[in-house]
Amino acid sequence: MPIPASGTGRGLSNSAAKGTRTDSNWGTDGAIWRAISPPLVPSVEDVELVRKACPPELIKPSAAPRILLLGVTPMLAGAAWPALSELHAVDYDEVMIDTLWQPREHAYCHCARWQEMPFPDGFFDLVIGDCSFNALPATADYAEVLREIARVSRPSAPLICRFFMQSQPRLSLGELAREAAGRFGEYSSAARRLLIPIAASEDDGTIHWTDIPHRICEQFGDVAAFLAVLGQEGEDKARALRTYELDQWLNYPSPERIREIFGQYYSEIGFNYPDYDCGQFCPIVRCLPSSAEFTGTSACTASGREPSLRLRRYQAASRARKALRLGVRSESR
Secondary structure (H helix, E strand, C coil): CCCCCCCCCCCEEECCCCCCCCCCCCCCCCHHHHHCCCCCCCCHHHHHHHHHHCCHHHHCCCCCCEEEEECCCHHHHCCCCCCCCEEEEEECCHHHHHHHCCCCCCEEEEECCCCCCCCCCCCECEEEEECCHHHCCCHHHHHHHHHHHHHHECCCCCEEEECCCCCCCCCCHHHHHHCCCCCCCCCCHHHHHHHHHHHHCCCCCEEEHHHHHHHHHHHHCCHHHHHHHCCCCCHHHHHHHHHCCCCCEEECCCHHHHHHHHCCCCCEEEEECCCCCCHHHCCEEEEECCCCCCCCCCCCCCCCHHHHHHHHHHHHHHHHHHHHHHHHHHHHC
């Protein structure tokens, strides 16, 4: 369905083929995502840190930036962006879109992969996300997404994204268990639950949800006992065990790995750590390109309607080219 020029409708542009995905990593009703709390989802402080990391020219009241949101995180989609801004959220998971997307004026949602987004070159002024890159199978998969971000962004567009990240020195399951009542005892239940996959991950930071119980058993023999040491009992324990059934790879990079990969696309990379417990594992990463010359202007018109018209034309042309290719293939057979 084409994106509406304006309005508060769902604004879903289904750029991914229907039927290619029948389930969600988060459960068919999205219940797991709705049940979790900060820092597993962004806090008010996180959202404000993301906004403060934006160049002032892009978030002043009179600005009209085009914003790309990697995912459909409600807290970021509904943040206090300028009234004239135009936000486009991209997520390949239809269940998450149906569960979390909250329509508002000049905000649109696209069902598509981050590696192949339905936008023309140089379309966005700002790119944001909440732990979006952690949802990729490995840090080796960052480059393809970053190349696509570079294609759809203006040369001056910054990337600002929260990450779940390895600490320095690296946290281990043994340390997590030994200091559960001390160093980590004051952490919230959600924060302690976040530390388990981080500590269980491989040397390269990757881990599959279903491998976490095996890692715990290798060192402690019993998953339930380990969770109890971390205070994960009752509903908290049930939530943890449900996530360990998900068919999904995660990755937890180190700051050095972030600088190594993102430094190929951005000249300035900064880390801003929130003040809440576990904040050292959840920094806001601010990436600025070498051509970041903010003039206070944007390619987005004041009404917000022209960019959508341009986007509809681009998507219509893309569909026509795809149909032509499919027709040629059919005739050749």
